[in-house]
Amino acid sequence: MTQHPHPPRTRPRRLRRRAVVGGLATGLALSLFSPSPVSAHPAPEAGRAAAAEATTHRFPGNDHRPHTVTWDEKSLKIDGERLVVWSGEFHYWRLPSPDQWRDVLQKLKASGFNAVSLYFFWGYHSSRPGSYDFGGIRDIDRLLTMAEEEGLYVIARPGPYINAEASMGGLPPYMSTHGGEQRTADPQNLAADLEWLKAVNGIIGRHQITDGGGSVLVYQVENEQIDNSAEHIDYIEKLQSAVVEQGITVPLFHNDYGNGHGWNVPGGPGGSRLGLYAFDTYPLGFDCAGGRGGLNDYESRVRGYSPGTPVFIAEGQGGAFTAWGRDFQSDECAKFTDEAFTRQFAVNNLANGATLSNTYMEYGGTNWGWTGDPGSGFTSYDYGAAISENRAITPKLAVQKEFGYLQSAVKPIVSAAPDTAPGLTVTGGGPVSAQQRRSTERADETSVSGNGMRLITLRHPDSNDTTTSRVTFPLDLTGDGGGYARVPQKPDTAITVDGRDATTLVADYAFGSHRLVYSTSQLLTQLNAGRDLLVLDGARGTDGETVLRYAKRPKVTTVDGAPVESVWDPVRKDLRLDYEHGGSRTVRISGGGGRDLTVVIGDREGVAGTWQLDAGSGQVLVLGPELARTARVKGTGLDLTGDTREAGTLRVFAPAGVKTLTWNNRAVRAERDASGALVARLPGPAAVPVPALDTWRTSASDPERTADFDDSAWTKADRTTAANPRHGPGAASGVVLDTDEYGFHEGDTWYRGHYTPTEAGSTVKVTVKTGTAGHALVWLDGHYLGAQGDGSAAYTVPDGLTEPGKPAVLAVLVRNMGQYEDWSSDGRSKGGRGLADVDIAGAGRTQWRIQGAEGGNDPADTARGLYNNGGLYGERRGWHLPGAPDASWASTGSLKSDRPGVRWYRTTARLDLPKGADTALALRIEDAGGRTDKYRVQLFVNGWNTGQYVNNVGPQQEFVIPSGFLEPDGENTVALAVTAEQSGVGPDSVRLVNQGTVLGGVAGRPNTAPDYAALAAR
The missing domain is CATH 2.60.120.260 (Galactose-binding domain-like)
Known part of the structure; x- marks a missing residue:
């Protein structure tokens, strides 16, 4: 467990608000729950009429002043500046370790995300009517503060109904006793809904960008309304009105389910207070052992529903859940929604003009205790997401990084509109479709001239086509030399579109003093890190060609890696670079009449170890480690934090004047290479052994x-x-x-x-x-x-x-x-x-x-809460807790039950996890008999209900232990409640396993919760 580099936030919250949304400004003096005297949400026309002139925009968490949020058909705008929203979904209750919320948020930010989407689980905070708990593992004020501190906008989604594969779709279970139908304006249900919104909005409202209180950018009202009847429209309209009256001043939206139906559009039935239209899309489906669905174009259809608002994907498929009894584990869902699909999906969404995109899930996590919906998932909610349940980075995250960095670096993408696509010449494989978008907005005021950035996307029209195609096309640059009859120009080369693949190309793009005419590589990023940098990548073994325009012939030097072929066209003033993707190479271009340019050419595999960070007084490009989290320039030094999974080389392009490096608060010896980058060697983690669980104490419990x-x-x-x-x-x-x-x-x-x-x-x-x-x-x-x-x-x-x-x-x-x-x-x-x-x-x-559970809906153990315990005898007696008296229990090495019924087993494991590292531990149940024996196991770690194993149903065998459940340097109690339907059945063994260690991480502490003695004393 490492020390976190940032101090806690101490700035007091302001209750005085000045809300500015969609061009309408209102001065409001509010208590946390008082109604707003005027609407802060204009009709969509007001947003479309807002000024489009861009202003310099800094992330709102840096200045804490109110910001205006407006929009048009292309994008959101903050203070008039266009914004791409690239977001990942994260559910705090599925990571019941608040210290590690920051770990996930930092991984998002470092990977190019600028936003996080948060559902808020009502039932998790309310065990009985009128009672709300926002402390401990439920401290959403802390969560929203963390998101702001890490530089992430927030898409707030408090329901009341959220679905989310959560128990009761997020509603508290006591609402099941109500007579009227939920998700309607039934008086009893609606009153409860509004009470929840009042409570949670009292916290969300303090974090709005429009009030200068934080980074909440947009707000979702309800979720995936599947019935568009009059009573449901009335219900959602009443929710919108209440949300506005409770002081929410950022734009509102609803998530239209199933690829969108045009329901609840702004200004229409069910959307009178909404500013944005949004929808979800899961093109592959959810059968991770079955066939994949296909991608399709949707822009014209969605714009037909809501022509004046940007294309907003509230949920885009980032994985799939795994249900009880299926024949696949969550790792099969990761393969089902693999890197190829992740790239295809991102490319298709860019081609369809999506400028607000949220990936569901980005981190799935754990349905610990009884928090999950039984119909769509068991304990693991890993979801096959880009960040796995144990918080490890998967290869999918590198693909998402490509598109997060691209959209951040090439800012004209946000304003690009459909344009005539180039005609393709395709050889081999299946057909390839091309789409082109063009923007006439300039990247910045210092850019050299151009005709408008082109974004060209290529993919097989059948997204499940596994053939390989080679593509060339003409590039029309009318008014600027007539364009190119064939791209790429070098004979016998082409752009390769592999099976189930896609690519995005940038052309006619001006940045700083440079002009990129085109590249058949994907532009990963461009930045200034002490020098102008252009970073390109492509599939290993494929051709790459990049053309830059200069006033005069520049000098080209291959600094490292395989040589790059360069060709100068004196008529066009074009410098053409030709190469094959594979490994990494660095090229310096100087003397062309502008600033020197360093081009880093890599392959897709190398993107995983490429990180772009804001260092406070400049940008930093870090190459090599598993993760680069944060960067801060201090005088002539650069302080970096991050993770290594193995020893390796660190290469850093840093702002001018930086001479020394620290990594996780320790100085590292660094030398400059030929490109001017600082190079150092980083250590990896040591092996972390875990204790055996081979001696248990046992007692019957029924x-x-x-x-x-x-x-x-x-x-x-x-x-x-x-x-x-x-x-x-x-x-x-x-x-x-x-x-x-x-x-x-x-x-x-x-x-x-x-x-x-x-x-x-x-x-x-x-x-x-x-x-x-x-x-x-x-x-x-x-x-x-x-x-x-x-x-x-x-x-x-x-x-x-x-x-x-x-x-x-x-x-x-x-x-x-x-x-x-x-x-x-x-x-x-x-x-x-x-x-x-x-x-x-x-x-x-x-x-x-x-x-049932001790205390019913008023549990004595409020730290772990309602979803931690049921009514087994051992649970009511506290046998799941550390310190429970078990000295009189029999010792055993067997976990087999002698008769049908319930039997408990307890043991302890002393951990000595290394400081400055992050080790993911799990419990694994072994049973060589497959699914024949009928029994189930509840697993408790230090009193926390960590998982549910059902042998005859399956499929889950391994259960991630959230780090907040563990004492990393001390004794840990593991308790099992085995309920057997037959005699002689039970696990062969239960093992503690190390799922992986990184050197680095974010400091964590065990959750504060009572042990046996503390609860017994109450």
């Missing part, structure tokens, strides 16, 4: 199954009506048995039904609602009848087990796998959990008692 267990303190389940009819009463039982109706929302719930048979019983029929992959175990007078999944099952009562006139007890343990989302707006999330009905032949009247 006395509730027995006939004589005392349940007198349990809650009576005797209600005969429910406001939500889906919750009962049961047709046979006549009572409402749903867990939510009695304040027990998550995990396991025990039921005990007391009755005196009027006749000898022969059958028991049990109906449960568990969600996908849940189960129930049934005992009668302590005799195990069997187990079942969601739905109904009938059990035969053994002869003589019960007798007429003799009291009997039916005990049922039900595993609730979480609340379904309400994706279809059809009430699925209100379907109920726990027992739905029980029909006991000859039972007569049955008295039911119910027990």
Whole structure:
């Protein structure tokens, strides 16, 4: 764990606001929750009419003054300056380690993202009506402050409904007891919705760019409304009005689902207060073991819906979730949405004019505890994302970096409009389509003249075409020498478009004193880091050609790497460079009449180790390490922070005057190479061993199954009506048995039904609602009848087990796998959990008692919260917690259960993780029998519910441990609750595994949470 270089923020928040949005300025003196006296959201026409003149814009977190946010059909504008928004989705609750939020945010920023999209999970903050927790792992004020400090704009998405594969789509489970339909203007639901928005907007509102309080740039109202009926339009209109009244002054939008339908457009039904139209697109689909869908063009359709607003992808496919019972793991989803798709998708979105793009997910994370929706994901929410669940960088991030850097460097992209595409000559492989966009806006006031930047995109029209094509095309530069009959010009060369590939070319682009006529390489970035730099890349082994224009013939020197061929055209004044992509080479161009230019030519593999950073007083280009996080010039020194996964070379192009380097606060010896870059050697991490988990203490943990267990303190389940009819009463039982109706929302719930048979019983029929992959175990007078999944099952009562006139007890343990989302707006999330009905032949009247998580919706352990625990006996007794008394438990090396039911296992592991490093640990369950044995395991680490393993369902075996759950330098408690449906089943072993170590990282601490003694004392 390393020390973080930035001090905590101490600047006080201002409550006085001056909101300026879409050209309308209002002076507002507000308390946090007071209504706004005027609308801060004009009709879209006001935004389109706003001044287009660009001004110098610095990131708002640097000055904390109010900024204007306007827009037109091309882009957002801040203070009149156009802005590309390149964003990644991050869910804070899926990384329950607040110190590591900064790690993910820094990785986004370093990789070229300038924004982060944040859903806010209502149920995570509210265990009961009127109660909201924004502390500890739920401290979203801290999260928003971090985003600002790291230089990221924020797309705020607080719902109320968010979907997100979160339990109940983000709604709190207590809302399942409401009678009216959710996601409508039903009075009870709407009142709860507005109360949540008031609470969360009190925090979001303090971080708006329009008020100078932070970096919140735009705000989403609700999410993916799938029903466009009048009642749903009324609902979303009421939400918009409330959001504005609560002081949100940045532009509002709604995310139109499924590639967009033209619903809730600004100024239309459902969009009266919206400024922007946005949609989501997942072109490949979600079957990571199946066939991929295809890409398509959408610009004209989307502009037909909302012609005056920019193309805004609120969710663009960055991976796919993995559901219970599938035959693939999350790493298969990473392959399904691989680097090739990532590049194709980015190229296609550029070709379609998207200037606001958000990748879902950028970091997926973990559905720890019971936070996930059971229908669309298990514990891991890795999603196949570019940053993996254990926060490791994957090859997809380098592809996204290419396009983040490109759009930041070549600023005219943001204003480019469709133009006639060049005609292609294609040899070999399948057909290739070309699209061209052109901008007449200049990059900056010092640029040399040009006809307007061209952005040319090439890809196979069938995005799943696996053939390789070679392409040439004419480039028309009318009025400037007539253009070129063939690009590339060198005979026998071409632009290669490999199978499932795409590329983006820049032509007629002026930057500083330089003019790039065209390049068949992809322009990664251009910057000034003590010298003018142009960085290019391409697929290894393919031809590259770059043409620059100069007043006179310049000198060309290949500083390092393979030689570059140069050709001078004295008529056009063109310098042509020809080369093959592969490895890295540096070329210096001098004496052409402008400033000297250093060209770094690499390949796509090299982009992973290429980092462009703002050093405060200039820019820095860093080559080599796994990650370069931050840069700061201090006098003649440059302080860098970052990560290394192995020892290697660091090469740095730094501002003029920089002579020395530090890396993670340690001086490194650096020398200058022939290109003027500082070169040093960086160490890698040492091996990090982990302790074995081979000795356990064990105890049975299901006395509730027995006939004589005392349940007198349990809650009576005797209600005969429910406001939500889906919750009962049961047709046979006549009572409402749903867990939510009695304040027990998550995990396991025990039921005990007391009755005196009027006749000898022969059958028991049990109906449960568990969600996908849940189960129930049934005992009668302590005799195990069997187990079942969601739905109904009938059990035969053994002869003589019960007798007429003799009291009997039916005990049922039900595993609730979480609340379904309400994706279809059809009430699925209100379907109920726990027992739905029980029909006991000859039972007569049955008295039911119910027990779930200790404290119900008022948990004693507020640090870990509602989603951490269910109602297992061991959970109620605190056996999952560090310090729980287990000295009297039996020692064992086996994790196999001797009978059906619940058994607990506990052990400790002492860690000594190296300081200054970041080690990702996980628990792995081994079972050589595959999915045959029916049992499941809850895994707890230091009291935190880390994962749910279901052997007979699968597929997950390895469970990432969020770093905040661990004590890196001390003793850690691992507890397992094994629920077996058969005798003799359980894991072969549970191992602690090291998923990887980097030298570097961000400092982290264990989450603050009570141990056994602290909770027992309350």
